[in-house]
Amino acid sequence: MVVKRVEMIDMVVSSIKNMSLSSVMDILVVSYIFYKGYTLIRETRAEQLLKGIIFIILLIPVSNFLNLTMLNWILTKTLTIGVLSFIIIFQPEIRRALEQLGRTAFNDRHILEDEETMERIVTEIVNSAENLSETKTGALIVIEQITGLEDIINTGTRLDAVVSSALLENIFVVNTPLHDGATIIRNDRIVSSGCFLPLTNSQEINKKLGTRHRAAIGLSENSDALVIVVSEETGNISLAVNGVLTRNYSRERLKDILIRIIKKRQQTKLTFREQVMMWKKKIKGSN
Numbered sequence: 001m002v003v004k005r006v007e008m009i010d011m012v013v014s015s016i017k018n019m020s021l022s023s024v025m026d027i028l029v030v031s032y033i034f035y036k037g038y039t040l041i042r043e044t045r046a047e048q049l050l051k052g053i054i055f056i057i058l059l060i061p062v063s064n065f066l067n068l069t070m071l072n073w074i075l076t077k078t079l080t081i082g083v084l085s086f087i088i089i090f091q092p093e094i095r096r097a098l099e100q101l102g103r104t105a106f107n108d109r110h111i112l113e114d115e116e117t118m119e120r121i122v123t124e125i126v127n128s129a130e131n132l133s134e135t136k137t138g139a140l141i142v143i144e145q146i147t148g149l150e151d152i153i154n155t156g157t158r159l160d161a162v163v164s165s166a167l168l169e170n171i172f173v174v175n176t177p178l179h180d181g182a183t184i185i186r187n188d189r190i191v192s193s194g195c196f197l198p199l200t201n202s203q204e205i206n207k208k209l210g211t212r213h214r215a216a217i218g219l220s221e222n223s224d225a226l227v228i229v230v231s232e233e234t235g236n237i238s239l240a241v242n243g244v245l246t247r248n249y250s251r252e253r254l255k256d257i258l259i260r261i262i263k264k265r266q267q268t269k270l271t272f273r274e275q276v277m278m279w280k281k282k283i284k285g286s287n
Contacts, residue, residue: 121163121188126255128168129228129237138232139172140182140212145265147223153184156195163190216240
């Protein structure tokens with residue numbers, strides 16, 4: 001037994017010594033892919049199904065070793081069908097994971113980069129939300145971020161207007177042609193109104209929430225957009241980000257959170273070179 005342990009240790013040490021740089025990189029890349037894949041499905045329905053698939057995979061060699069022919073055949077066929085079922089049933093989760101991967105790898109310029117313009121646009125949006133809240137006028141305002149929303153934009157009426165509180169308030173006046181839908185804002189322009197948003201399939205949200213709130217959560221689940229909702233029943237202002245809806249915003253709190261999120265995403269979307277250049281500018285400014 002001791003001899004076998006010594007031989008095993010020698011084998012491991014020999015393998016480590018013979019590892020090349022490419023082998024180390026290969027292990028690191030594969031480990032990162034598995035880690036990233038797990039973080040994307042963590043705390044979702046897909047995580048539970050993945051655990052079931054892993055359990056079946058572990059049972060297959062056990063059933064084969066014990067000569068349980070029938071069980072081995074059933075498990076093998078179940079695994080084959082299970083992979084296809086996984087793709088079909090969890091298509092929304094897979095799509096969301098690929099979109100998140102795409103946002104990380106290929107960042108588009110859909111975020112306001114000029115701080116003064118960003119401050120002005122956010123102020124106009126917040127002012128309109130406050131005024132709409134006071135009159136209990138329902139509204140759904142989407143601020144596009146890194147993920148492009150062209151497919152959503154095409155469901156509404158194309159506009160090309162400067163963002164202003166007065167215009168946003170007029171769009172959502174009851175019984176006007178564009179009031180029943182979402183208004184999409186890209187950078188400093190209102191690009192489309194009366195847009196249809198995907199509804200969330202989550203069963204965990206409050207049953208009292210209406211279609212506007214479900215649509216806000218649905219879009220934020222499938223993109224990194226910031227979605228502002230004004231309830232026509234209570235006048236409460238809500239914000240949906242990354243599939244999470246937070247409610248009862250005041251004007252000051254809404255403005256603060258919007259600016260902080262946009263600034264944070266500005267930093268994450270910059271390339272390494274751009275971040276270095278910004279860092280140099282800050283150092284020169286301090287000197």
